[in-house]
Amino acid sequence: MGVKAFAAIDIGSFELALKIFEFSGKNNMHEVEHLSRRIELGSDTYATGKISNEKMEELCRALKEFADVMRSYRVDAYRAYGTSAIRETENFAIVQDMIKQRTGIEVGILSNSEQRFLDYKSIASKGESFRRIIEEKTAIVDIGGGSIQLSLFENDMLASTQNLRLGVLRLQELLSHVNAGSARLEALIIELASAQLSVYKRLYLKDSEIKNIIIVDDYISQLVIKKVRGDVDKAVIDKPEFDRLMEQLRDGNKSRLAQQMDIPEERLPLLFISAVLTKCIADMMGATYIWAPGVTLCDGIAYEYAESKKMLRDEHDFEKDITACAVSISKRYMGSRRRAETLEKITTTIFDSMKRIHGLGKRERLYLQIAAILHDCGKYISLMNIGETSYDIIMATEIIGLSHIEREIVANVVRFNHTPFVYFGQQNCISGLDREAYLIVAKLTAILRLANSLDRSHKQKFKGVKSVLHDNTLVLTVDTPEDISLERSAFELCEEFFTEVFSVRPVLRQKKTL
Numbered sequence: 441m442g443v444k445a446f447a448a449i450d451i452g453s454f455e456l457a458l459k460i461f462e463f464s465g466k467n468n469m470h471e472v473e474h475l476s477r478r479i480e481l482g483s484d485t486y487a488t489g490k491i492s493n494e495k496m497e498e499l500c501r502a503l504k505e506f507a508d509v510m511r512s513y514r515v516d517a518y519r520a521y522g523t524s525a526i527r528e529t530e531n532f533a534i535v536q537d538m539i540k541q542r543t544g545i546e547v548g549i550l551s552n553s554e555q556r557f558l559d560y561k562s563i564a565s566k567g568e569s570f571r572r573i574i575e576e577k578t579a580i581v582d583i584g585g586g587s588i589q590l591s592l593f594e595n596d597m598l599a600s601t602q603n604l605r606l607g608v609l610r611l612q613e614l615l616s617h618v619n620a621g622s623a624r625l626e627a628l629i630i631e632l633a634s635a636q637l638s639v640y641k642r643l644y645l646k647d648s649e650i651k652n653i654i655i656v657d658d659y660i661s662q663l664v665i666k667k668v669r670g671d672v673d674k675a676v677i678d679k680p681e682f683d684r685l686m687e688q689l690r691d692g693n694k695s696r697l698a699q700q701m702d703i704p705e706e707r708l709p710l711l712f713i714s715a716v717l718t719k720c721i722a723d724m725m726g727a728t729y730i731w732a733p734g735v736t737l738c739d740g741i742a743y744e745y746a747e748s749k750k751m752l753r754d755e756h757d758f759e760k761d762i763t764a765c766a767v768s769i770s771k772r773y774m775g776s777r778r779r780a781e782t783l784e785k786i787t788t789t790i791f792d793s794m795k796r797i798h799g800l801g802k803r804e805r806l807y808l809q810i811a812a813i814l815h816d817c818g819k820y821i822s823l824m825n826i827g828e829t830s831y832d833i834i835m836a837t838e839i840i841g842l843s844h845i846e847r848e849i850v851a852n853v854v855r856f857n858h859t860p861f862v863y864f865g866q867q868n869c870i871s872g873l874d875r876e877a878y879l880i881v882a883k884l885t886a887i888l889r890l891a892n893s894l895d896r897s898h899k900q901k902f903k904g905v906k907s908v909l910h911d912n913t914l915v916l917t918v919d920t921p922e923d924i925s926l927e928r929s930a931f932e933l934c935e936e937f938f939t940e941v942f943s944v945r946p947v948l949r950q951k952k953t954l
Contacts, residue, residue, distance in 0.1 A: 443462050443463070443464045444462065444463045444464075444516050444517075444751070445460060445461070445462055445472075445513050445514060445515040445516055446460070446461050446462075446463065446515060446516065446517050446518065446742055446745055446746070447459070447460050447461075447506075447510045447513070447515045447517075447518035447519075448460075448461070448518070448519055448520075448737075448738035448739075448741035448742045448745075449503070449506060449518065449519070449520035449521070449545070449547075449738070450521060450523070450736065450737040450738050450741070451481070451499070451520065451521065451522040451523065451525070451526055451547060452481075452482075452523055452525065452584075452585060452658070452737070453480070453481060453482030453485075453486075453523065453524055453525040453584065453585020453586055453607065453609045454478065454479075454480055454481075454482060454585050454608075454609055454658065454710060455476050455477060455478045455479060455658070456476065456477045456479055456499070456502050456503070456506070457474070457475070457476045457736060457737075457738055458473070458474070458475045458476075458506045458509065458510075458738070459471055459473065459474050459475075459736070459738035459739070459742065460472050460473040460474075460509070460510070460513050460515060461742045463746055463751045463752075469565065469742060469743070469746055469751075469752060471739075472513070473509065473513065474738075475505075475506065475509065477498075477502040477505075478706070479495060479498045479499055479502060480495075480609065481495055481499065481525035481526070482524065482525040482585040482586060482607075482609035482610070482613070483609060483612075483613055484525075485524070485525045485526075485528050485529050486525075486528070486586065486609065486610050486613045487613055489528070489529065489530045490529055490530055490531060491525070491526075491529055491535060496535070496538065499539070500538070500539060500542045500543055503520075503539060503542075503543040503545050504542070504543050506545070507543055507544060507545060517745065518545075519548070519741050519745060520545050520546065520547045520548065521547065521548050521549070521550045521555075521737070521741065522535075522536075522547050522548070522549050522550070523550055523555050523584065523585070523586070523737070524552070524555075524584060524585060524586030524587065524607070525585060525586070525609075526547070526549055527549050527550070527551070527552075528586065532549060536549070551843050551844045552587065552589070552603055552838060553838045553839060553840050553841060553842055553843070553847075554841070554842075554843050555584070555737065556582055556589040556591070556601070556603075556840055557740075557758075557840050557841040558737055558740030558741055558743075558744060559580075559582050559589075559656050559735070559737055559740050560580060560582075560591065560740070560758075560761075560840070561739075561740040561743045561744055561747075561758065562656070562733075562735035562736065562737065562738075562739035562740035562743060563580065563654055563656065563733055563735055564743070564756050564758075565735065565739055565740070565742075565743040566733050566735065569731075569733070570654075570733075570756070571596070571756065573652050573654065573731055574593045574596055574652075575595070575596055576651050576652055577592070577593070577594055577648070577649070577650050577651055577652070578592075578593040578650065578651070578652040578653070578654060579591065579592050579593070579650045579652070579653050579654070579721070579725060579727070580593070580653075580654045580656065581653055581654065581655050581656065581657075581718065581721050582656040582657075583607070583608060583655070583656065583657035583659075583660075583714050583717060583718070584607050584608075584657075585607045585608060585609035585610065586605070586607035586609065586610050587603050587604060587605045587606060587607045587610070588603070588604045588606045588607065588717065588721075589601060589602070589603050589604075589840075590602050590603075590604065590640065590644075590721070591840065592644065592645075592650065597760065597761070597764050598761035598764045598765055598768075598840070599764070599768060600644050600765070600768045601765060601838065601840045602640060602644065602838075603838055604636045604637070604640065605636075606632070606633055606636060606717060608657075608659070608710045608713040608714050608717070609710065611629060611632065611713050611717075612709060612710060612713060614632070615628060615629070623690065625712070626690070626712075626716050629713060629716045629717065629720075630716065630720055633716075633717055633720045634720065637720060637721065637724050640724075641724055645724070645725065649725060649726035649727075650725040650726065650727055651727065651728050651729065652727065652728070652729050652730075652731060653718075653721065653722055653725065653727045653729070653730045653731070654730075654731050654732075654733065655718055655730055655731070655732050656733075656735060657714050657718075658710075658714075658736070659707065659710055659711040659714040659715070660711065660714050660715055660718055660732060661675075661732040661733070661734045661735075662703075662734060663685075663701060663703065663711070663732075664677060664732035664734070665732060665733075665734035666702060675731060675732045675733060675734060676729055676730065676731045676732075677729070677730050677732070678728060678729055678730075679722060679727060679728055679729070679730070682718070682719070682722065682730055683719075685715065686715055686716075686719055688700070688701075689708075689711065689712050689715050694708050718730070758841065759806055761840070761841065762806065762810070762839065762840065762841040762842065763806070763809055763810060763813065765839050765840050765841070766809075766810045766813040766814055766839060767780070767813055769813075769814060769817065769833075769834075769837055769839070770813050770814055770817055773817040773818075773819075773820035773833060774819075774820050775813070775814070775816065775817055776898070778900060779895065779898055779900070780812060780813045780814075780815065782895050782900045783812040783813075783815055783888070783891050783892060783895060784809050784812040784813060785905070786891035786894055786895070786905050787808050787809070787811075787812045787887055787888055787891040788805065788808065788809060789905055789906070789907045790887050790890060790891060790907050790914070790916070791805055791808055791887055792805075792907075793907035793908060793909050793914070794887075794907075794909055794914065794942070794944070796909075797909065797942055797944060798883050798942065800880065800883060800884075804880055804883075804884065807846065807849055807850050807853065807880070807884060808853070808884050808887060808888065810839065810842075810850050811850050811853040811854050811857070811884060811888055812888060812891070814830065814833075814834055814850070814854055815830075815854055815857055815888065815892065816830060816854075816858075817830050817833050817834070817854075818830030818831070818832070818833055818854075820833075821833070826858045827854070827855040827856070827857065827858030827859035828855065828859070830851070830854045830855060830858070831851045831852065831854060831855040834847060834850060834851035834854060835847060835848065835851050845873070845877060848873060848877070849873070849877055849880055849881055849884075852873070852881045852885075853881055853884045853885050853888055854888075856881070856885040856889075857885060857888045857889055857892055861882070861885060861937065864878045882941050883941055883942070885937075885941075886934075886937055886938045886940075886941040886942065887938075889934045889937065889938070890916075890931070890934045890938050890946055892930075892934075893927060893930035893931040893933070893934045894916070894918065894927055894930075894931065894948075895927070896926050896927050896929075896930040897926050897927065901918075901920045901922045901924060901927070902918045902919055902920045903919040903920060904918075904919040905917070905918050905919070906919075909944070912943060912944055912945060913944065913945050913946075913947055914938075914942075914944050914945070914946045914947065915947050915949060916946060916947065916948050916949065917949045917950075917951055918948065918949070918950055918951065919951045920950065920951075920952070921952045924950060927948075928948060931946070931948045934946075
């Protein structure tokens with residue numbers, strides 16, 4: 441493979457960033473250009489819900505400049521994404537179209553969970569440093585303009601992730617009318633943050649302490665990286681060293697401070713807010729070390745692109761993190777892990793045996809796994825309306841790595857596992873889905889219903905389930921000596937819908953191994 445050039449554009453709350461990467465050979469990603477332009481889109485969005493004409497003009501001028509730079513590097517592909525400042529505008533579709541017409545750049549909008557997942561991938565792009573640190577209890581603290589994402593890791597696995605509306609630009613806008621010195625401003629930030637962090641600690645941390653924090657932001661990270669001259673492995677500071685940094689930031693002389701830290705003076709207020717938030721979180725978690733890898737969303741965008749083109753070898757199983765997140769949600773709502781594992785195994789067995797019929801891929805298989813894990817989470821709220829309450833829980837809970845539409849697909853599959861299926865022409869209940877997404881929901885619902893029928897008694901009676909497709913018949917052979925009258929009756933009730941969706945008739949056979 442020759443050298444490939446790729447451009448990543450991040451339209452953030454505070455600034456625009458362009459990074460150009462080169463990929464040469466297997467597993468080789470190299471940054472060759474990094475440009476940024478300060479445009480505080482978030483100050484408009486968070487205050488008024490819209491981006492002003494003046495800011496739109498600035499945005500389009502900057503993106504035209506980025507387009508020229510991309511042409512000069514002869515990039516083979518690019519991805520441009522807007523985050524909360526674009527996502528939270530009332531007229532985001534108009535903004536997207538205006539950018540495309542004026543600059544030629546197509547801008548996608550990342551949901552919060554997609555954005556944080558890419559930030560997470562940007563950290564993973566640091567390879568061995570990332571893998572080594574998450575072997576212990578670790579928190580990724582991803583501080584954006586609009587919110588913070590707190591993700592906890594245990595034993596190299598994502599344990600939980602939550603979003604808090606404590607972004608630096610949002611807090612700056614909130615406190616902009618308060619005439620306060622640094623000491624009072626710090627106290628106000630702590631007061632605002634503590635209200636949410638105390639609830640977070642009670643629900644997710646309890647008495648456990650987190651040794652390591654990985655900080656992802658545009659302020660503290662860049663300062664630490666400068667200090668160690670770009671050496672990512674050395675960009676670790678202990679808590680006392682961070683406290684000394686806080687003392688330095690409390691200096692009221694902005695010009696002197698900017699000069700000492702070698703940063704633009706206009707970045708100091710946001711740097712201060714980010715530092716105070718980091719201190720609050722580190723104190724709450726009892727953290728010992730803070731690692732600042734200096735990565736940005738652009739690194740994650742490039743990493744994901746290279747992954748999709750098989751230009752990078754997967755060092756970390758990100759799909760496992762998504763399913764681990766679903767397991768954490770199920771546990772929170774008292775779901776049975778044993779039953780979820782049984783359903784997950786049966787559904788994926790059926791899915792894999794029908795590849796030439798259903799036309800779905802690896803991503804849809806993941807949706808099915810998550811639906812199996814969360815199949816009855818709504819029973820925590822209501823045993824009468826499990827489908828509807830499960831749908832509400834899934835839609836109200838972020839699953840890191842899934843977009844809003846993907847979460848809607850999973851939520852509807854779980855809903856229709858318990859309630860009558862709503863067809864595309866009667867789309868009141870699934871009006872947010874297009875035809876393609878609707879068909880995915882129909883196919884996965886048919887599979888989940890069939891799998892669910894095979895454990896109707898919730899007793900996990902089968903030693904194994906084998907699924908074989910013969911022409912227009914799917915033969916499911918279950919290995920058990922037990923009475924399966926209840927399962928057979930439930931199976932028959934699911935046959936019609938399964939046949940309707942796939943034109944394949946499911947048949948249940950019992951192998952009575954003693």
